[in-house]
């Protein structure tokens with residue numbers, strides 16, 4: 001069987017070659033298809049970035065119009081799929097609702113169970129990009145007991161999502177352009193991050209030739225964990241906890257350093273970035289601005305800034321190269337936008353979707369792809385004889 005190398009957490013093992021995203025964790029550099037994240041954040045849109053990640057190039061005007069209209073035409077959910085939402089408890093966490101509904105898409109589009117062709121991949125791509133915002137909005141509506149809204153396909157993807165989430169059937173809903181632009185920006189910043197836990201999951205599941213819906217559903221479940229996408233909710237809970245116990249940032253940092261009760265500074269640290277996360281830098285810059293406009297809670301932003309200041313000046317964090325990551329400031333912005341804390345990770349999933357799709361497609365086209373099948377180092381008992389029940 002040859003020599004097997006043990007690498008827990010795949011810290012040093014590349015699982016594939018990829019042309020999609022470049023990260024230099026020491027320098028704090030992130031590029032999608034070669035374009036710096038800072039330029040995309042300032043000048044692009046989420047739909048354009050989705051196209052870039054999936055097809056490899058920025059679209060021209062005709063390509064963008066075609067891609068946008070295809071997505072707009074597929075936003076509706078099958079009426080039977082809508083009934084799924086009735087089966088979940090009222091207070092169901094929206095992440096498992098999201099992954100369940102995406103998993104169920106395989107049953108509504110059974111042609112995707114056949115061997116993959118480019119045409120089937122294309123239509124599954126469009127369906128996912130179009131339907132995930134609708135599914136996410138319905139998960140929210142279900143949790144607050146409000147009626148579902150059909151998509152309004154005269155609106156853009158983000159605007160439509162905001163309307164289906166916060167609007168009411170009989171009332172006009174004016175999308176706040178500042179809010180829509182801020183959410184679009186956050187989606188751009190989350191759109192891909194090479195072989196993170198959920199993307200690796202999408203690739204691993206897809207490597208068995210499981211269809212795109214099944215693979216993305218698995219990715220959503222991986223993202224749910226608090227060390228990954230779930231961190232954005234966990235940060236806000238941490239900030240509220242500090243505020244509610246008197247706002248003493250110093251003693252919280254001390255607790256983290258002493259590893260008391262396994263407390264971590266959520267929103268800090270990253271497997272790859274050993275420098276300031278470039279996404280966090282952009283978000284921090286816009287957090288003040290967005291919170292100012294949307295009327296966010298400044299007391300929590302103050303605590304976040306104090307925490308960052310304390311941590312960046314502290315030997316524990318300096319030695320371990322722990323800096324704020326993408327999740328540190330996002331929760332505050334989502335909260336100001338009106339989303340409940342447990343919905344934050346759903347927003348991460350909406351942003352990450354084009355990246356997952358791009359990786360699944362790259363994998364299925366790569367002739368070097370094999371089914372993912374890691375090896376192990378066996379450390380259990382050596383051979384021994386079966387013991388009969390009365391001798392145990």
Ligand code: CMC
Nearest residue numbers: 227228229231264265266267268269270271320325326327
């Ligand atoms: N607070 C306190 N100590 C930390 C933190 C933290 N947030 N992160 C890492 N450390 C310590 C860790 O205890 C270890 O110390 P020691 O050497 O004394 O045992 C050292 O730093 C190295 O950490 P690690 O756990 O070996 O690093 P990792 O690469 O396995 O983990 C991480 C990366 C992101 C899971 C981790 O930093 C973490 O748990 N952060 C908090 C959760 C979080 O914010 N996650 C979001 C990540 S970014 C976006 C996303 O993927 O969703």
